Amino acid sequence: QVPYQPSGPQQAANALALLRGRSGKTVDLGSGDGRLVLEAYKQGLRPAVGYELNPWLLCLSHYRAWKAGYHGKVSFLKKDLWKVNLSDCHNVIVFLAPSVKPPLATKLLAELPDEARVVAGRFPFPSWTPTSTLGQGLEQVWAYDMKEVRRAAQSSAEG
Numbered sequence: 001q002v003p004y005q006p007s008g009p010q011q012a013a014n015a016l017a018l019l020r021g022r023s024g025k026t027v028d029l030g031s032g033d034g035r036l037v038l039e040a041y042k043q044g045l046r047p048a049v050g051y052e053l054n055p056w057l058l059c060l061s062h063y064r065a066w067k068a069g070y071h072g073k074v075s076f077l078k079k080d081l082w083k084v085n086l087s088d089c090h091n092v093i094v095f096l097a098p099s100v101k102p103p104l105a106t107k108l109l110a111e112l113p114d115e116a117r118v119v120a121g122r123f124p125f126p127s128w129t130p131t132s133t134l135g136q137g138l139e140q141v142w143a144y145d146m147k148e149v150r151r152a153a154q155s156s157a158e159g
Helices: 009-017 035-042 055-067 098-111 146-158
Strands: 026-029 048-051 075-077 091-094 117-121 132-134 141-145
Touching: 009 035, 009 117, 009 141, 026 035, 035 048, 035 055, 035 091, 055 075, 098 146, 117 146, 141 146
Parallel strands: 026 048, 026 091, 048 075, 091 117
Antiparallel strands: 117 141, 132 141
């Protein structure tokens, strides 16, 4: 369980800036109030899906989607991120606590395609080297291209 802490406007803008120009399925793991999924959809990232376990936050997400005119265009699903298959995802947004990052890194390495990009907010993945980063302090976000993450992991395993 990760406590809900909404991303600020600048943090959300930075996360989506690192996905600009990309395409393919975009998911937010622990989507909270849905703001990142809605912004991803606005930016043309489709399908845009949020996975969230908290029923109140799911209700809020559905309401925000309806209010924005995106009802039926974005998806918010009550699913455990550990049980969902991410092999068809090309863009993954993760604003989760540091304790979750090591096991999540293992899952993402196992499931995501080489073309996938992972954008982390608040806390970087400790064992990965970011492809790019944007912002400072609480607004900072990190982007990881899976092809590069795998290459680095293979190099360190061989070395």
